[in-house]
Amino acid sequence: MSQILLIEDNAGDILAIRQVISEVTPATKVSVARDGEQAIRILADPAFNADLIILDLNIPKVPGIAVLAQCKPAAPIVVFSSSSNPAEIQRAKELGVREFVRKPIDFEEFSNVVTRMVREWIEPAANGAASAT
Secondary structure (H helix, E strand, O other): OOEEEEEOOOHHHHHHHHHHHHHHOOOOEEEEEOOHHHHHHHHHOOOOOOOEEEEOOOOOOOOHHHHHHHOOOOOOEEEEEOOOOHHHHHHHHHOOOOEEEEOOOOHHHHHHHHHHHHHHHOHHHHHHHHHHO
16 A cells, blocks of 8 residues: 655645545555644654655645755655745755646646656556565
8 A cells, every 4th residue: 555645734735635646546545744843743753654745835834845854755755836936946856856846726737737646656666566576
């Protein structure tokens, strides 16, 4: 079973992302951190092992960039944010983000982007693990 950590404070986005993920990979577990402090606690737990981290930079308590600076998880991190600040995008990439995706406003496009992210970052790992057995 794959595990995704979603670091997001917008309830509507959380619901939409969970719905899309459940349709794309039903066996995937989605854990949610609603602020940076919670994300840091989850990522610091050695028992927690995500296959993908989806991070919104504009989160309460500790901003997403600070979460990136403090945590160095092994899982790929995809920033999924409304931010289009070039300095923020550059800093996120310097801190190890694999991809920076701007959140679409249109729901169909939003759904397509989340589907692509999950397929690109989760399914190859799952298929590679399955073929190794």
